[in-house]
Amino acid sequence: MRPYPEEITKILARLKANPRGMSVTDLSRDLAINRNTASRYLDMLLISGEVEMRTYGKAKVFYPSQRVPLSAMINFSSDGVAILDRTLTIVQANDRILEIVRAGRDDVIGKPIGESRLSAFDHPLIRARIEDALGGDDVVEEVRFLRTGGELYFRMKILPTAFNDGSPGITIILEDITSQKLAEEALRTEEAKFRALVEDINDIIWNVGDDWTFSYVSPKSFDLLGYAPDEMVGRSLLDFVPAPEQERVAERLAGLLDRPFSLLHIPLLHRSGKSLVFEASGTPDFDEIGDFGGYRMVSRDVTERHQAERRVRGWKSFLHCIVQNIPDMVFVREIAGGKYVFFNRAAEAFVGGAPESLAGKEESAIFGPDLVPLISCGEAEMLQRQSPVECPAMPVVFQNGETHHLQTKKIPIAGEGGEMKYVLTIVRDITDHVRADALLADQRDLAEALGSASDLREALSICLDAAMQAAGVDAAAVYAVREEGRLERVAAFGLSAEAAARAERIDGEEAAVLIGGRTAAFPGDEDLRGTVTFTIVHGGMPVAVLVAGSRLTGLIPAAGVQALETIAAQAANVAGRILAQETVRIERDRAERYLDVAGVMIAGIRTDGTIERMNRTGCLALGYAETDLVGKNWFKTLVPTRLRPRLEANFRRLMEGASPPPGEEKGSLLARDGGEIGVLWRNTIVRDNDGRITGLVTSGLISGPPAEDVY
Structure with missing residues (x-):
């Protein structure tokens, strides 16, 4: 170098x-x-x-320049990295590649690749790839290394590299893909195991077309039916059904359409002539364009299930006990005759009759006209869909005068042949859920109302209205916290005129007690009992106090206290927003006043050239009101015609970021009376948080006679 x-x-x-x-x-x-x-x-x-x-x-x-040594950077890589110069001498090697070849740094650095522990890369095939990289090509290949303890697989990248003196070199990167290769091998092993599982399990796996013709049969068919798979493929499922049952099974299969099914009983004949019953489950198979193409089915021999059926009868007794004692009302009706055959205890109490007087009767003989819509709801839809239907809740007035909300669910029950035989009706009392939803809706409405409050007084009044409705108290008041801990009442409900007059303002120890939430008496009205106080805090400081009390009970119910706590929390949230908005408004008004009293002309111009703001000094100098200028085009309204094309072009370049704004320049503006005034301009580009140009702020001193504008 x-x-x-x-x-x-x-x-x-x-x-x-x-x-x-x-x-x-x-x-x-x-x-x-x-x-x-x-x-x-x-x-x-x-x-x-x-x-x-x-x-x-x-x-x-x-x-x-703040530089980091290359040797330190490559050691952060989990891949093996070696850097060679044009003579294939090793210049750098990171710890990972030294670990791969099990060598020390002195064994490789400064040595030709063929004489180092990296000599495996001096293979003729790899040498040719290295020459390609020296010629400027990127090379990516998979390589395998054999060493004591097993095989290693790598994705090798050979990249052209340039050194500081401009001389060429290469970088060899070894990405360890041993785990990936092992995972692929494991996947192939698992696929083989799955294939063996399909062939060895006790169930038969079938693939049938839309005409129920077998396209695949697992080898287990020979053990269970006596037929080899190739003897069944191409034949219809109905060919193996006993003749007396073929019509019924065909109708049952036709009714499935393209829906999934499970536990479908299908009678089949063994090659020996023995009648068997198979229980099948199927998943519909669709082709690439979504057309139904048949089913993938799993079936098993359930002929000898009589032992299991005895266990099922014992479970039936157990389940009957459960159904009898659940709080939901359960009714079972025959589809064919329309007569009710079962009522659990909750259903009997609901209709007011004994089991022996209700069983065998039709709907009209059991339920009054006001209950028929509830009981029959969703039945027609269930019969059509042959699947459960859940109806919306309906209000029902009980004999004690209370209104309850009941929800009905209809469930079809099939007989032994698979046809629909019974309708199971379950009626659930969801009154508690409805009331909870109503309370939640009230809280949501309060949040929406608070969101539209323009000031703290309005927000606190809204909270007081909600407290009277949600908590069920007899009287409530809300106080705003003023300077030195003084309380000023914003609104109150349920107070006598005398009590209201006595507690408009509270200060001193009484105010401190209220703010601390320790009061036991309602301010100004000692007749109110069970008083509770909630302090509304924002930023660690109290901003308001909510007080509620009851005349009839010694304590406000727990539900009422919880509702008041929620209202106070919502009030604290909205208080923070309102106080923040007030701070922003004050700061904005102060900034507006600063602009208006400034002794220079200040204007804001959007990227499209429209005027966004003109301060008072600029309006007076030009003879316009600000409302006359805002939204108008700066160049068409205020720039002399002779200068307009050039200045508009300069402005567009500024907004595109193609050129920086000039320093202090002299220019001319058109006044409202048509005259021109000279201005000494200084321009500033305005950008948003992402650095995008959003406009231009220009300020200028009126400098006398007009001059040529430059942007």
Whole structure:
């Protein structure tokens, strides 16, 4: 590498001694060299990456470059990395590649690749790829290394590399893909196991077309039916069904359409003539365009399930006990005769009859006209779909006068042949859920109302209305916290006129007690009992106090206290928003006043050239009101015609970021009376948080006679 001139060494030394940066002028003066010479050497250092440059206005400031050694960077990589020069001598190697070849750094660094522990890469095939990389091509290949303890697989990348002196080299990167290769091998092993599982399990796996013709049969068919798979493929499922059952099975299969099914009983004949019953489950198979193409089915022999059926009868007794004691009302009705055959205890209590007096009766003989819509809801849809249907809740008035919300669910029950035989009706009392939803809706409505509140007083009044409705208290009041802990009542409900007059303002110890939430008596009205107080806090400081009390009970119910706590929490949230908005409004008004009293003309211009803001000084100088200018085009309204094309073009370049704004310039503007006034302008580009240009702020001093504008 060519040595640096003496001046470059001195420049680097001066920059290191001045880490805050130096300009070209500073360096040329410091080193007593020509400014052009200093600039040329700095450009050389900038290109080589040994210095960095930042621009401040028109000045260029240079800093020492912050570099990280290449050897440290490549050691952060989990891949093996080796860097070779044009003679294939190893220049750098990270720890990972040294670990792969089980060598020390001294065994490889500075040695030709063929004489080092990386000699495996000196294979003729790899050598050819290295030559391609030296010629500028990227090379990616998979390689396998054999070493004691097993095989290693790598994805090798050979990349062309350039050194600081411009000489070519290569970088070899080894990505360890051993785990991936092992996973692929494991996947192939698992696929083989799955294939063996399909062939060895006790169930038969079938693939049938839309006409129920077998396209695949697993080998287990020979053990269970006596037929080899090739004896069944191409034949219809119905060919193996006993003749007396074929019509019924065909109708049942036709009713499935393209829906999935499970536990479908299909009678089949063994090759020996023995009748068997198979239980099948199927998943519909669709082709690429979504047309139904048949089923994938799994079936098993359930002929000898009589032992299991005895266990099922025991479970039926157990389940009957459960159904009898659940709180939901359960009714079972025959589809054919329309008669009810089962009521659980909750259903009997609901209709008011004994089991012996209800069983065998039709709907009209059991339920009154007001209950028929509830009981029959969804039944027609269920019969059509042959699947469960859940109806919306309906209000029903009980004999004690209370209104309950009941929800009905209809479930079809099939008989032994698979046909629908019973309708199971379950009626659930969801009154508690409905009331909880109503309470949640009230809280949501409160949040929406608070969101529209324009000030703290309005927000606190809204909270008081909600407290009276949700908590069920007899009286409530809300106080705003003022200076020095003084309380000022914002609103109150349920107080007598005398009590209301006595507690409009509270200060001193009584105010401190209320703010601390420790009061036991309602302010101004000692007849109220069970008083509770909630302090509304924002930013760690109390902003308001909510007080509620009851005349009828000694304590407000727990549900009421919980509702008041929620209201206080919502009030605290909205108080933060309102106070923040108030702070922003005050700051905005202060900024507006600053603009209006400024002694210079200030205007804001959007990227499309329309006027967004003009301060009072500018309006007075031009003879316009601000409302006359806002939204108008700056150039068409205020720029003289002779200057307009050039200045509009300059403005577009500014908004596109193609050129920086000029410094202080003289220009001309058209006043409302048609005259021109001279202005000394200073322009500033406005950007958003993402750095995009959103407009221009221009300020100017009225300087007398008109001048040519420049942007």
